[in-house]
Amino acid sequence: MSRLKLGIPKGSLQEATIDLLTRGGWKVTLSSRSYVPAIDDVEIECLLVRAQEMARYVETGALDAGITGHDWVVETGATVEELAELVYAKQRLARVRWVLAVPEDSPIRSPKDLEGKVIATEVVQITEKYLARHGVQARVEFSWGATEVKVPRLADAIVEVTETGSSLRANRLRIVDTILESATVFIMNRGAAADPWKREKAESLILMLQGAIAAASKVGLMLNVRREDLAAVLGVLPALKNPTISPLSDSDWVAVNTIIEEAVVRQILPRLKAANAQGIVEYPLNKIVL
Numbered sequence: 001m002s003r004l005k006l007g008i009p010k011g012s013l014q015e016a017t018i019d020l021l022t023r024g025g026w027k028v029t030l031s032s033r034s035y036v037p038a039i040d041d042v043e044i045e046c047l048l049v050r051a052q053e054m055a056r057y058v059e060t061g062a063l064d065a066g067i068t069g070h071d072w073v074v075e076t077g078a079t080v081e082e083l084a085e086l087v088y089a090k091q092r093l094a095r096v097r098w099v100l101a102v103p104e105d106s107p108i109r110s111p112k113d114l115e116g117k118v119i120a121t122e123v124v125q126i127t128e129k130y131l132a133r134h135g136v137q138a139r140v141e142f143s144w145g146a147t148e149v150k151v152p153r154l155a156d157a158i159v160e161v162t163e164t165g166s167s168l169r170a171n172r173l174r175i176v177d178t179i180l181e182s183a184t185v186f187i188m189n190r191g192a193a194a195d196p197w198k199r200e201k202a203e204s205l206i207l208m209l210q211g212a213i214a215a216a217s218k219v220g221l222m223l224n225v226r227r228e229d230l231a232a233v234l235g236v237l238p239a240l241k242n243p244t245i246s247p248l249s250d251s252d253w254v255a256v257n258t259i260i261e262e263a264v265v266r267q268i269l270p271r272l273k274a275a276n277a278q279g280i281v282e283y284p285l286n287k288i289v290l
Helices: 014-024 051-060 070-076 124-133 166-170 196-215 227-236 262-274
Strands: 004-010 044-050 065-069 081-085 096-103 118-121 139-142 157-162 173-182 184-188 218-226 244-247 253-261 278-284
Touching: 004 014, 004 051, 004 196, 014 196, 044 051, 051 065, 051 070, 051 184, 065 070, 070 081, 070 124, 070 173, 070 184, 081 196, 118 124, 124 139, 124 157, 124 173, 157 166, 157 173, 166 173, 184 196, 218 227, 218 262, 227 253, 227 262, 253 262, 262 278
Parallel strands: 004 044, 004 065, 118 139, 118 157
Antiparallel strands: 065 184, 081 184, 096 157, 096 173, 218 253, 218 278, 244 253
16 A cells, blocks of 8 residues: 655644644544654554754655755755645744844844854754855854853854744844745655655645645634625625625525634624624634635
């Protein structure tokens, strides 16, 4: 039987990725001491791998495919196919940024001010290429973690990843520049990508995961309304495209079904009620396939 060897990122993205797979339709079970998650799909074989190392193992063919950050593909210089972006991170559905940051009172205001300075970071190659683009000579030191606390005593600046910037602000750091914007990506070994079965399996997996991401912040709404009040109700509803309108057994009434952002429901429901909508039902969504 053919199997797709899939790498799941261990570490900060692990919980979010397993949750995404679950919402995509797969049940993934992980023992606290195991690096081999069980999945209820005999055509997939999973392995937990650090996101930083994922691209190397996919490049060599130890894995057919994997989920990792675009930043780690760039950092390792691995030759792999990036089949799709999966825009989610450990805290929210968003891209992340690798930023150059310094203490709030630092005189460093631009990349040119880094000449002769010390920079601590986990992405040494990305940082060195950034400095080269700006014609700056500086010493880049690999940081094993807790990078924010290394300035100003151990380094003049850092290059660190951020989703919201809150950790940097908490450590009284100021962002000087964005070096790289990154998102989670689904990558594939080039040989595996050329295999029709593995390619199709990977693309089906991506479709389900993207559907789960698309549905994460949305809900469905169903309601009934008299035809004479339909225009007023439609004026209240934002829609993914257009609401579905279906006739009811009573020809004076129709059913309306639509998808909206969950965050706006609390504003819209009272307005729908005021527009004479009845039988309003909000329901969760697992996937939206566009």
